[in-house]
Amino acid sequence: MIVKPKQERIGLPPLEGAEQNNVITRFPPEPNGYPHIGHAKASIIDEEYAKMYGGKLILRFDDTNPEKERLEYYAAIRVGLDWLGVKYDLVKNTSDDMEIIYKKAKELIDAGNAYVCTCDKEAISKNRREMLPCKCRAGNLDQNNTRWNKMFDKFKPGEAIVRFRGDMSSDNTVMRDPTLLRIIDEPHPIHKDKYRVWPNYDLAVAIEDSIDGITHAFRTKEYELRTELYYALLDKLNMRKPKMLEFSRLEFEGMPVSKRVLKPLVEEGKVSGFDDPRLPTLEGLRRRGIVPEAIRKFVLSLGFTKSDTMPPFETLESFNRKIIDPKSVRLFIVFDPVKLTVTNNNLTEIEISNHPQNDMGKRRIRIDGNFYIPNNDAKTLKIGDEIRLLELYNIKITKIGSEIEGEITGTSYKPDIPKIQWISRNNPVNIEVLISDVLFINDQFNENSLQIKQAITEQYYLELNVGAEIQFVRFGYCRKDSANQAIYTHK
């Protein structure tokens, strides 16, 4: 008798039909925009599965629509993957296989599995709705071949398309003689004017996946209905069929990923660019201080499911916090500074550790008894209160007003009194802190999605590299974005 191994699974579920050392996956982005969290999920899943079975990952640019694609995006996607740490074994472009695709298209036409349709868009769409064939569908092979050839020169864009001979009465509307190839005269970012008949997604993916040796192909759920077409095409072409699986797309509440939404925001200046820290683009997340390891852990924690969910950004933050905490320098920051004078100060310098547990060096701060403390803390103080200036000494408040005075009562740590961070008044560094909030609330642009707060911090800030993660004590984690700007990562 076989005992069922029923136990907690770690990582992604096993792949159906996967053999060790014989798995090939692919990540097929269209180079039509900057990579975002959705690309991260897809590429990480693709890579993890390849890794899990000792297989390979192919990065394939699905560049079959010259109207939308641009050279800079090919590069941006590779930069994004590099940053994420997704390693691929091969890079290729679908557009490099145009001759193969033409050959396959011709094969479909010759076998009567595809035909050239010259009906106008409205008629086609009407026929689809009404499940009716058009007269082009009945055309003989000669007609189709003549028209096919004319697509390369005589026809204008929109005048003729190649359609799959599917099933006009299928419940699955995708199967009602879908478009396979169309004419686009826009120059291609790589091939310029070399081609003008371009395959659409369904044809390109099916052929490419098959010839690339892909064993397991993954895509997001909204393509689900196209899987029937995918297999039908490969069937008619007598080509090897990869296993196609779908997963739910990843998006955060209030942080849309679609170019349709994001592009206008950039153009109208509502966000600073595609690297705005409020955006779920990889560049945005990076600037915000989210690290790649956190994204990977987060993506894997979501599992491989088809349920429609909006995972909370907080979960990503939690993974991130655990990763950056051990490497974040601790610094003091003061918002809304109030002057505090310690009348009997006797120190000229203090040395403070940059991290409570790990050895990240120490910094020296000059002291002269004149400080700034946060107004938030200052306004709670009363004469006679005892507080501790963190890492320094304890003081008793002797005067309250627009400025505060106090005197030292001791230097030993007292657990029960309030502890407040401070900045020495002799050399403060002015910075602004960018704090992101969700971009959209109930589909409305959140005009307050970016808060810019003025603050002062320590001289040591200037010594840190751009990109450094800092934990401003009692405030939160921030990433140094420039000499005078930090971006709030999370609490």
Add this chain to the structure above:
RNA sequence: GCUCCUGUGGUGUAGUCCGGCUAAGCAUACUGCCCUCUCAAGGCAGUGAUCCCGGGUUCAAAUCCCGGCGGGAGCACCA
């Protein structure tokens, strides 16, 4: 409208294929305690799910069957 997919605590998931070992594990969020010169991290504990609903099969159902209901997606010469 039609078709497909989906439905486990506030949230994200594991378990569902092959019914019992789990009246449901983990993470996140929240609460409390410990630790700590931070409101962080770490340690411990706790709150929180009749596994969408209703039937059925069975000694036994989150898991199988039937019927509802909720949510999402597709219906492009975009991917």
